[in-house]
Amino acid sequence: MDVHPEVPEPPAPLPSGPKCQETCKELADTLRSLLDHESEAIHQRMGWLGTFQGLLLAGTGVMWDKSDKKPVYLFCSLGLAVSLTMWAGLFAASIATDNVKKWWDENAPKDYWGPGVISFYRPKGRKWIRAFAPWFAIPALFVLSWIGIIALNYLRVIPPLSQPIPVVCKQECTSVPTPPAQAGKPADARSASHKDPSPRPRRAAP
Numbered sequence: 001m002d003v004h005p006e007v008p009e010p011p012a013p014l015p016s017g018p019k020c021q022e023t024c025k026e027l028a029d030t031l032r033s034l035l036d037h038e039s040e041a042i043h044q045r046m047g048w049l050g051t052f053q054g055l056l057l058a059g060t061g062v063m064w065d066k067s068d069k070k071p072v073y074l075f076c077s078l079g080l081a082v083s084l085t086m087w088a089g090l091f092a093a094s095i096a097t098d099n100v101k102k103w104w105d106e107n108a109p110k111d112y113w114g115p116g117v118i119s120f121y122r123p124k125g126r127k128w129i130r131a132f133a134p135w136f137a138i139p140a141l142f143v144l145s146w147i148g149i150i151a152l153n154y155l156r157v158i159p160p161l162s163q164p165i166p167v168v169c170k171q172e173c174t175s176v177p178t179p180p181a182q183a184g185k186p187a188d189a190r191s192a193s194h195k196d197p198s199p200r201p202r203r204a205a206p
Helices: 018-063 070-107 127-132 134-155 187-193
Strands: none
Touching: 018 070, 018 134, 070 134, 127 134
């Protein structure tokens, strides 16, 4: 006995005429709620990206002047991983927004005169404009920055720890010459000759 899977029926087309306004308005509100969800997801991921990158850059600055390069490489690796992960999440949210907008453009009745599901959108055929959006440009700039920091950390020169510190002595040692001993005079006579030669007052005669 052959069992054939049931083929789902195609969705019914949207009504046209007077009934279109009310039905399409409800559908547009539903699509707007989907777009609001994707916008909130983009906002949250951008906030996480900025917080993580700020902490990692601060840690890199603290460890930059240390003698060991490994902590800097660790912070750079984490920064690259966070940037690429957030970039993928932001790209997924952008694709979801494109799908909602594309479905509305293909299925919205021509006689619907109400507001659209999104106020501004890039022109058709110009997908390259997406590269300048903040949720694409900022993660890309962080990736390039971390790659540059890795290159600078590889090229920076660290002085060896065993390098002796030069000590410069500016104090000059001076020797005081000793006067030569006079022949025929004892030590007390030589010391007496160096006393104050000023005359002493005479004692008056009785």
